[in-house]
Amino acid sequence: MPEKKKITAIDSWGQALTTVSRLLRKFDTTLQESVGISAVWYDVLLRLSYAPNRRMRMQNLSESLILTRSGATRLVDRIEKAGLICREAAAEDRRGYYAILTDEGRAVMRRAKKIHGDDILASFGSHLDSDEQRLVYELMRKVADGNG
Amino acid sequence: MPEKKKITAIDSWGQALTTVSRLLRKFDTTLQESVGISAVWYDVLLRLSYAPNRRMRMQNLSESLILTRSGATRLVDRIEKAGLICREAAAEDRRGYYAILTDEGRAVMRRAKKIHGDDILASFGSHLDSDEQRLVYELMRKVADGNG
DNA sequence: AGACAATTATTGACAATGCAACTAATGAAT
DNA sequence: ATTCATTAGTTGCATTGTCAATAATTGTCT
Numbered sequence: 001m002p003e004k005k006k007i008t009a010i011d012s013w014g015q016a017l018t019t020v021s022r023l024l025r026k027f028d029t030t031l032q033e034s035v036g037i038s039a040v041w042y043d044v045l046l047r048l049s050y051a052p053n054r055r056m057r058m059q060n061l062s063e064s065l066i067l068t069r070s071g072a073t074r075l076v077d078r079i080e081k082a083g084l085i086c087r088e089a090a091a092e093d094r095r096g097y098y099a100i101l102t103d104e105g106r107a108v109m110r111r112a113k114k115i116h117g118d119d120i121l122a123s124f125g126s127h128l129d130s131d132e133q134r135l136v137y138e139l140m141r142k143v144a145d146g147n148g
Numbered sequence: 149m150p151e152k153k154k155i156t157a158i159d160s161w162g163q164a165l166t167t168v169s170r171l172l173r174k175f176d177t178t179l180q181e182s183v184g185i186s187a188v189w190y191d192v193l194l195r196l197s198y199a200p201n202r203r204m205r206m207q208n209l210s211e212s213l214i215l216t217r218s219g220a221t222r223l224v225d226r227i228e229k230a231g232l233i234c235r236e237a238a239a240e241d242r243r244g245y246y247a248i249l250t251d252e253g254r255a256v257m258r259r260a261k262k263i264h265g266d267d268i269l270a271s272f273g274s275h276l277d278s279d280e281q282r283l284v285y286e287l288m289r290k291v292a293d294g295n296g
Numbered sequence: 297a298g299a300c301a302a303t304t305a306t307t308g309a310c311a312a313t314g315c316a317a318c319t320a321a322t323g324a325a326t
Numbered sequence: 327a328t329t330c331a332t333t334a335g336t337t338g339c340a341t342t343g344t345c346a347a348t349a350a351t352t353g354t355c356t
Binding site: 004007008009010011012013015016017018019020021022023024025026066117120121123124125126127128130132133134135136137139140141142143144145146147 | 269276
């Protein structure tokens with residue numbers, strides 16, 4: 001009879017937290033060194049690159065980035081200053097603004113996606129087979145869905 | 149034949165990252181409101197509470213917290229000022245210091261563990277059965293091990 | 297023993313982020 | 327149409343964390 005240590009929700013969460021934190025830091029370093037952008041910037045550019053017309057309202061952006069709106073404002077300020085995105089007033093709601101990926105942003109993103117994709121594969125993907133990767137995806141998704 | 153969308157390592161990592169980020173923020177809010185400490189403080193106190201003699205060298209602490217040493221110095225400064233931990237010079241290596249859990253820190257930790265444990269159960273554990281929790285633990289551990 | 301490299305922790309300067317307060321615009325109710 | 331609550335975004339201030347440089351101590355090599 002195999003001896004199995006009891007794994008509590010606390011253990012499970014704790015391991016998820018440390019693993020994700022470590023990897024994130026690693027990915028951030030790679031991106032910074034090879035493309036000159038942080039993982040947070042990457043996240044912004046990625047979402048914009050998939051958004052319709054490569055643009056998102058500040059509000060949506062801040063939600064998907066898990067940042068406060070003010071945090072998003074500051075972040076977009078910096079990336080805009082670097083020329084990778086720009087702002088445009090929203091025609092349909094004059095309170096709002098769009099953050100829009102610039103051509104330069106797209107170019108940076110092409111390089112970054114390659115580098116970062118390889119990095120994820122090397123540090124994360126290569127240690128799990130495809131079923132396991134699916135499991136991680138589905139379990140994490142289930143937790144996320146369970147929290148609204 | 150069930151149609152399954154292909155899940156890449158990138159999808160899997162992305163979901164893990166957002167789920168963990170969201171939960172962490174939620175946990176942080178709860179701890180802050182109910183015990184008056186952040187999730188980071190909690191992490192420090194937790195590790196100290198399990199460490200031999202409830203003390204750890206700054207170096208070890210910073211590693212397990214995924215923080216730079218200078219970040220750990222600042223963090224320990226603040227928690228020390230709050231009276232939850234204290235510093236003590238290391239006898240065996242006069243360059244070093246221990247961070248040590250105080251009695252007050254232990255008291256705070258007793259309350260925090262209960263609150264935070266419940267929170268983890270409610271937001272994470274309740275959405276996964278015990279096998280799934282074990283899976284998350286083992287998969288995340290495998291990734292962590294694969295990265296040194 | 298003496299010289300030099302490596303390690304531990306801290307500090308100053310600065311970057312990033314949250315909170316609360318604010319402005320401008322929208323929408324809903326009368 | 328006017329009023330009032332709500333929403334989008336930005337800003338000032340405080341907090342938190344990083345990076346590079348520093349001081350003190352230890353270890354190594356001859």
